[in-house]
Amino acid sequence: MGYLDLGVKMGRKLTALQETAREFGREVARPAGIALDRLNDPADVIEEKSVLWDVFRGFRERGLHRLMLPAAFGGTMGKLPSMATALLAEQLGYADGGLAISLMVSGMPFSFAMMSSHAEIRNWARDYAEDTRGEMIGCWAITEPDHGTDWIMGVSKAGSDPRLAPGLTAVKKGSEYIVNGWKAAWVSNGTIATHAVLHVGLDDSLGVHGSGIALCPLDLPGISRGKPLNKVGQRALNQGEIIFDEVKLPEKYMLIHIPGVFGANPFGHAFLGAANSTMGATFAGLAWAVLDESLDFVRTTSREGVLLADREDIKIRMFRMFARVEASRLLARQAADHFLAMSAGPVSSVMNRFKATYWTVGKSLHAYLNAYEKYAFVRNLAERFDNPEKPHKLTEWGKYGVASKITATETAYDVAGEAVRIFGDEAFSPQRPIEKMLRDARASMIEDGVNDGLALATYESI
Amino acid sequence: MGYLDLGVKMGRKLTALQETAREFGREVARPAGIALDRLNDPADVIEEKSVLWDVFRGFRERGLHRLMLPAAFGGTMGKLPSMATALLAEQLGYADGGLAISLMVSGMPFSFAMMSSHAEIRNWARDYAEDTRGEMIGCWAITEPDHGTDWIMGVSKAGSDPRLAPGLTAVKKGSEYIVNGWKAAWVSNGTIATHAVLHVGLDDSLGVHGSGIALCPLDLPGISRGKPLNKVGQRALNQGEIIFDEVKLPEKYMLIHIPGVFGANPFGHAFLGAANSTMGATFAGLAWAVLDESLDFVRTTSREGVLLADREDIKIRMFRMFARVEASRLLARQAADHFLAMSAGPVSSVMNRFKATYWTVGKSLHAYLNAYEKYAFVRNLAERFDNPEKPHKLTEWGKYGVASKITATETAYDVAGEAVRIFGDEAFSPQRPIEKMLRDARASMIEDGVNDGLALATYESI
């Protein structure tokens, strides 16, 4: 009859955000996701007249993309409680798992841009905030055909094995990097993105730890795209290869230009945790959607003259579905919020109004990276973050983000599987999104890292 | 390397409480639980020189029993954040699942006593608060040999079926009730309790809904006890039958003397939810203990020359155990806290200092019950609580208490089973509490209601 927001203070702002997201999901994303899922050729998903673009525009017009940007660049970050991001991801996942990924990852290069030491790049964030037509689309170009789980192992010591080094490399030549290699077909927004957070190999001898991060406009000469990936679930989500052939990347685009800085340290854990806690909230939302669809179904469908909801077996199975969904939703929300709340607070909500803050951030990061390369004492200092006896709070937290992702995606998959068994033939009817939700959930257990790989990489921080 | 208290503000008071409970668990309850588990005859558990009494005394001496009592009667309720109860139950479950039940249920008649309209009975609460020697021990006498799940069905409409009516009945005769029947061997503290919350059948035609509640001293003539139950798990927890043979119960002891008042209504759900959310926190604690034991084991044990914690399969299984335990712990804490927080707040924390408050509560309840019997408009008013379109917040919440119990007990059972497989033969070594924890968890899936029965009864409120 209703769900509680356990552990969340739902004030006016959060309620309004949730309502906007819910309306967008119900009216725009859910129906679009179902329609796009049916297209047999994934090229049709991104063609000019595709409903996909209504989804992008609808999301931006409602200002939902601004949540990940600070006020200085026209965003709303810090104006809402830190729980806002989890609630938004949850509502998007409730509407459509694939489109949720597409919309959320779309802002990633522009959030990262704020940390650049170049004003030109930092201003991408403003351009993105103002782009209501969906002309700027970001992607996260990390996974490679031969290196999937290897990337995740980067947060553990095993990540320094040279055999794990990325295939896509960037070699400095004057004021440019020459980039060669390719990113795998699982890059979300891969064939439609205009900008990428691009992970490049800088020093093979350090394995994954030898990689750097570029913020890369995807219209540079030498960049081409593969065919959109044809896949089992989340078919509304565009994915595809990005190929780099002797691409000349000006050095200003290289955000992390020193290898070895990140890796088996708190920042690696925070990065992994942050990506995964958003995944967690998204697929907890999908699990929730399955629960609601199922409740609606059993309360309106009779078999052999008996309402399904009047059968004991069905009642118990539905209650158990409820318990699992709510447990995963709670974990996803609290895990995501805990991280964001670390950096929130009155000071930062004032600070983030000023561009100067980000000038400082960008310059400091750049200076730190250079110092890290130059001075042994900085490297030693950095290593102290790594003390397993007294782990950094980011490391402590990272594992919760991963736990949330594993729990939510598997809950979504399991409850969708259970729903298929309850719906029977009806699950396969085009009128019902249930079988689609199962396929969407199926993909999520691999997206952003195969679940067992995530567990393996994160185990040490328990 | 450490656990986070997601969604909890751990202030000084909570931290102190948690530390006291943890010390009690580590030094007193855990070793006692292991020793008591080994006794082959459950009569030895309660014999005079049994370490069980050290547990009762240790708990009371540390004042931990006062948490469930208001300041007016010498308790600490309201002086601590509402999360305190869940944290205490969690720590007790971490130490020993069976003893946790024994200690928590022990206070139940005395907490209920505060609602009596008789000052003499209300003062039981004070006596209990002051009893550091463990001379007053309560029990919850509800389950009967032929009515287990039937009681739980009381929160649903099905509970009005006359076939579900309790076997133990109370018939008014002058100023006394004549009580006949028996309570089942699963009554916790059954053979050692001095007082009981006693559910009695008042009107068979109303099924379970026709029951009332007495606060019954167990030294009345005609009351006898069965042999302590010999059972698979939670062997440190005394359980046994209580038999009533023409017992004359003075009417002052009858707290709820009007049948039909509770049942398929918000109060029934709240009652079920409250009992179950404590169970949830307790067994989330047990699950947590299994996790810690297992982590310690894999990090200190080698097989075939390899540390278990260095094996990929073990790392993944341990991470998954971590994820499940933390999800259940989070749900248990938040579910328990949500209910207690409803009645907490500045007003109640002042009010609960005054005995007069409870004078009013007792008199009001009594007056309400009489009015309910006498006036149709009161009954109609009560029925409005029952509106499925706009359920009461207690009904909304009750299902989370049940979800927490199901989730926590099954998590504890599953992780203990997984731990047995990891420990191998070692799980069965008397030096390890793992196999015992599995048996303790096994019992919890039936205690306070068979999990499927709870799901069945609560389904309608989803």
Place this chain on the structure above:
Amino acid sequence: MSFRNIDIPVDETSRAILKELEKFTTGVMRPAGIELDACSAPADVFADTSPMWGVFAAFRALDLHLVDISEDLGGFGQMDGVTGVLAAERLGYADAGLAIGLTAASAPFRLAAQLNTPAMGDLARQFCEDRQGAMIGCRAIFPWQKNLDNMLLAHEDGDGYLISGQLPGVVNAAIATHGAFDVSLASRDQSKSRGLAVIPLDDPNISREIPETVSSQRSFPRGTLRFADVRVPRECVVSEKDVPLNDINISFVIGLNRFLAAVYAGLAGAALDEALAYAKKRVQGGVPIFEHRNIRLQLFNMFKMAEAARAAVQRLAAGHDQQGMSQTWLHTVAARSLAAETASHVTSEAIQIFGGYGLAREFPLEKFFRDARLGLVEDGISEDLAIDAMLQV
């Protein structure tokens, strides 16, 4: 399929049959299934130029479609049960959708042979003589359904019946020439009884519909049949008043569900084989992932489940052979439920072993995964059959 070393042994003739069958399942059926799955529209599967027709023709050349039709009528005669399930496993290994379609195509004729009235016997004989593959059957028989209102209605009318109603989710709906269906027989005095109709489907009052979107077993989509007062001759319909229809139906669905169990066990085996091969090839962390203990444990658990499903259905057949089918409904439901769950689980785990590649259409796994799910609900939801079947304990 790997791991055949402890299959219940069959005689040499059966081994030869299975070997021939395997040429077909490997060389024809699996590749055709993958091609059909990729059709832009589900209805394309049934187009004149579709490779589906080649699959039917090649299968019929093996004469296995005549199994269980007596030799008198020109059929293959009985096949021993173990050979039957080993054959069905191989069909399921190749393509679950086609496997079910190929077998459903014989169903009305097998029933006709069993009823063996003059008209029914003739129909069966005709089927055995049909070397062109012109006759294709379909079926919808659910003996556990007690409610006569849920069936096709057959009104007595003149010297025949008028049939009306609709049947969703029928295998071969698009191409069947004949069908065997539960019917509710309404006689002139309005009394109702259960019947079985074995009828031709060439009447213009019969319409067929294939859904525009199909996900599971897209290589061979089910469809809906609609009957609008379709006139059929009296001899096409038998009533439970005249023949022991319940026994016939139960024995039919026992056979069907045993077959389905074997098909889904075979599908699980197909996913397991792909996962094993991939794990030995795919390098991650510098070594083939098979070197990692967690991967071997995962593969072992898949192996354990797939082989348990195969064991359950093989034992079912071995037991049947000796002791007759009648008392095996509960075991049959259990085997089918186990096999379908196993197929769902093992195909999903195989995707997980493949990682991102497991999700892509280029590899067969995601198709196996989609195909498996229908097994849990087709021809009766597992749980509903189970709860009903338990009553016989």
Place this chain on the structure above:
Amino acid sequence: MSFRNIDIPVDETSRAILKELEKFTTGVMRPAGIELDACSAPADVFADTSPMWGVFAAFRALDLHLVDISEDLGGFGQMDGVTGVLAAERLGYADAGLAIGLTAASAPFRLAAQLNTPAMGDLARQFCEDRQGAMIGCRAIFPWQKNLDNMLLAHEDGDGYLISGQLPGVVNAAIATHGAFDVSLASRDQSKSRGLAVIPLDDPNISREIPETVSSQRSFPRGTLRFADVRVPRECVVSEKDVPLNDINISFVIGLNRFLAAVYAGLAGAALDEALAYAKKRVQGGVPIFEHRNIRLQLFNMFKMAEAARAAVQRLAAGHDQQGMSQTWLHTVAARSLAAETASHVTSEAIQIFGGYGLAREFPLEKFFRDARLGLVEDGISEDLAIDAMLQV
């Protein structure tokens, strides 16, 4: 055990053997197991007056302890594999702990018969002639363990060996007169090799210990054997240099694990039977709980799992019979793992059906539940065996 109707058929002689066995398992073994489980101290099980001795005597009267010892030596000869697992199921149905103890009691003598050196042959013959039950064996053989340092150490000394070391968790440790053990053979030149010792246990330098607390299979507690320079004659020990020890050991553990699989499948069946009977009797909500759909679904799932485990082990035996054991290690590990998991799960679910009564010692379920768990880890942790066995794929 219910649901035997589709068991793989055996011949009349075997049926007669199973019938006799069942009188023993039902009339003697089950009640004794329950009585022994309730002993105040685990060591009491082995007291002179313990009913355990009656169980051993009654079992030996059936001559099944001589199975797999050749008739030349006075043994029973080979028993067909299916009969073997059907017998083991019945033993497990009665009491898992005793089942394992009764069979372990023959192990060293069966190995001696197989090695059949003059001394070993004599030992086996002696065992076959022992009508008093004076000879009781135990064993500790783990061919997958590669590390010689984890075994008993046998030092060459004079014309024999000095054995030292300890073995925990040995079945029959309290009462065995003979044992067969992996040993690490240290010759005079300090080189080490693997050996198998089949030795008497009457040396005063051997000590035995039964733990004070036992939970799983309390009816027949395992114990620790300690060897402090125990002198044994040379002919009691064979080296892998002289005989194909690995083959012998592997074939031994294949037999053992197949037996264990059947025992735990039988235990699952025992719990299922109790739950079914109870569900039809117990009234809740005004009707027997069997009337509730959820209870029937739960029972069905227990049935499905228990029968899948039985099918897996029966097929294993049926396959073995035809094709020899050598290639079946992986399937054997899978069957044992499945059966032990099934027993753990089904006994737990049966407790859930019983509700509070399921937890109480008055009913046999909680004992079944405790007994089942050891099956997941005894004689090798399932997962470790599996991860190792997968390497052979």
